[in-house]
Amino acid sequence: MTAVHMEPVTEPATTRDYENHHIAIGDGLTLHARDYAPLLPETGLPVVCLHGLTRNVKDFELVAPRIAALGRRVIAMSMRGRGESSRDPDPANYQAPVYVQDVIKALDALDIERAVFIGTSMGGLITMLVAASAPDRIAAAALNDVGPRIDPAGLNRIRSYVGRGQPVGDWAGAAQALRATNGVAFPARAEDDAFWATFARRTFREIAPGRIEADYDPMIALAFDDAPAAPADATPLFLALAPVKVLVVRGAISDLLSADGLAHMRAVKPDLLSVEVPNVGHAPTLEEGESWEALLDFLARVP
DSSP: OOOEEEEEEOOOTTSOOEEEEEEEEETTEEEEEEEEOOOSSOOSSOEEEEOOTTOOGGGGTTHHHHHHTTTOOEEEEEOTTBTTSOOOSOGGGOSHHHHHHHHHHHHHHTTOSSEEEEEETHHHHHHHHHHHHOGGGEEEEEEESOOSSOOHHHHHHHHTTTTTOOOBSSHHHHHHHHHHHHGGGOGGGTTOHHHHHHHHHHHEEEEETTEEEESBOTTHHHHHHTSOSSOOOOHHHHGGGTTSEEEEEEETTOSSSOHHHHHHHHHHOTTOEEEEETTOOSOOOSOSHHHHHHHHHHHHHOO
């Protein structure tokens, strides 16, 4: 069995306790996961949370304990090169098929045979790939602002800033940097300093006094830059989820999952559940009222 190193961690009163796991994934690398115990009695299968391209487990620091309070174990993972997961010396490994194998190794190490997946952006693409390669592992899936047809406009916007940011001197500077690159996705939050301060704490790290940087390996940009300008249609991968219930959360002003992209998903999977979050782009935090209510309803419907 894959080795797992565990550290108990106690969060502030706003969240539930979790355990940190550092799971061996090969070549001396480890994958970091937060493991939230369910509030007993358990009501369903575990939930696996997978983040977007430049993000990490902290994206789910409020959503994960909320789901655990419903009676489900929750595992939030940071893909290699993000957060506390190892940075890969070979940037060619920063690609979805490798992440899929990492996720499966982590599930094996944590004795999780089957789970409900929640995937934001890249995490949703990983979810589809897991469904295609190991369908028995996925009992249901929530895809956050991603689908088989990705709008090149959103991809180009992300490509314009990934790996190009510079360290900043304080957390206010980190918040301002995020506001500059992500403000288009949250226009209603333009003047909400608390929102951007929280965003910064989730996506940056302090590596030394007066030196704060994005919490991911900038080398992930190399693999990302090699991606085609017009991404391939991944409908065959999406159809791997056909046997299970699927929820799609779409930001109503998303530049990555267009309204047409969502309509296509509904056409090929007529039982698709979906919700649009008003005045939010790529990607919803899943903490919005519309997102959370949709997740609650979805989790009540699945194993």
